[in-house]
Amino acid sequence: MSLLDIQGLFVHFGGVAAVDNVSFDLREGEILGLIGPNGSGKTTVLNLLSGFLPPHAGHVRMRGEDITGMPPDRLAQRGVLRMFQMTRVFARMSAFDNLLTAGMARGLAESEAGKRAQALVEELTLGPVQYLDAGQLSGGQRKLLEFGMCFIEPPLVAMLDEPFAAVHPVMREVMANFIRSRHAQGHTFLLVSHDMPIIVDLCQRAVCMNAGRVIAAGDIHSVLQSHDVIEAYLGNSDTGPGHEPPSSLEVHPK
Ligand SMILES: Nc1ncnc2c1ncn2[C@@H]1O[C@H](COP(=O)(O)OP(=O)(O)OP(=O)(O)O)[C@@H](O)[C@H]1O
Ligand SMILES: [Mg+2]
Structure with a gap:
């Protein structure tokens, strides 16, 4: 269908x-x-x-x-959500906070958004860089972060x-x-x-x-x-x- x-x-x-x-x-x-x-x-x-x-x-x-x-x-x-050819993340916010913010923007309570952000950080192998500003991440890590932001509330x-x-x-x-x-x-x-x-x-x-x-x-x-x-x-x-x-x-x- x-x-x-x-x-x-x-x-x-x-x-x-x-x-x-x-x-x-x-x-x-x-x-x-x-x-x-x-x-x-x-x-x-x-x-x-x-x-x-x-x-x-x-x-x-x-x-x-x-x-x-x-x-x-x-x-x-x-x-209906899309990811861009050029990654869009908040460069001066930590990777973890980007995920949290994305979750809360999609209507999740902070505690739920935090739980999902933590699970996504692990699945996407972003643990070691989760507290760095997103602007400091490599291009690939920023893409992974964008995946997490897109899927924190699955589209x-x-x-x-x-x-x-x-x-x-x-x-x-x-x-x-x-x-x-x-x-x-x-x-x-x-x-x-x-x-x-x-x-x-x-x-x-x-x-x-x-x-x-x-x-x-x-x-x-x-x-x-x-x-x-x-x-x-x-x-x-x-x-x-x-x-x-x-x-x-x-x-x-x-
Ligand atoms: N905002 C715009 N203003 C003018 N022309 C545009 C604009 N956006 C796209 N185009 C033109 O439309 C056509 C299709 O572009 P598009 O970016 O959709 O291609 P694409 O298949 O995504 O290419 P690529 O594989 O290089 O990313 C191209 O000729 C491009 O120059
Ligand atoms: Mg294109």
Whole structure:
């Protein structure tokens, strides 16, 4: 069953259609990969779905309710949360206090927020740095902290924009395990990543965009093997410079 039903989303910046008639569904409890070369519109789709940008056309329905253009705070109350490509934490507050504040902002009592913050600090291996200002943490540790802030009150759907980019492999594995464990508990994810082995490892299905449009959707392996997808990553005269192709040889099928 669909958690989000996305129909005909369209947004343009001046003459550029950044998201052009995009339709797909996000199913309850799945991890759906959203892939595509640089500039293909993935972050813009997340902006539209999480209310940071209103679409010029199209609809988003959550379990049948029209949530198109709803602002981020109202969507967050309904359990739609996103993480950013650039991490957003309070740099001059300790890592632990960031978690506590995130919990209280989502309506938890301080004692409950504190308990959950402690458990998340341990699960996310942030114990040794929990009392440092978040601004002193490494990029990977800040990403882990943002995971904790997002999940201190688990969302219905978490939208993650490049969470693994430039993160140490050990922390990547902590993140991947965190996503796996929440997925096993039934949580739903929309995951944007250029890291194809991780996408194949975590996602059963994927949507691939190029130049604002959906060019393939479905089972992860069929998407990666699609002629249009390989072509888009290699780049051609219509799409500008490409990106490393998501060769199925690079990935390890489940
Ligand atoms: N605020 C904006 N103003 C003008 N153009 C924008 C804006 N945001 C995005 N764009 C343009 O929209 C297109 C899609 O950008 P977007 O950031 O969604 O791509 P992306 O798939 O997330 O790329 P990447 O993989 O590099 O993060 C690009 O051509 C980009 O330059
Ligand atoms: Mg992006």
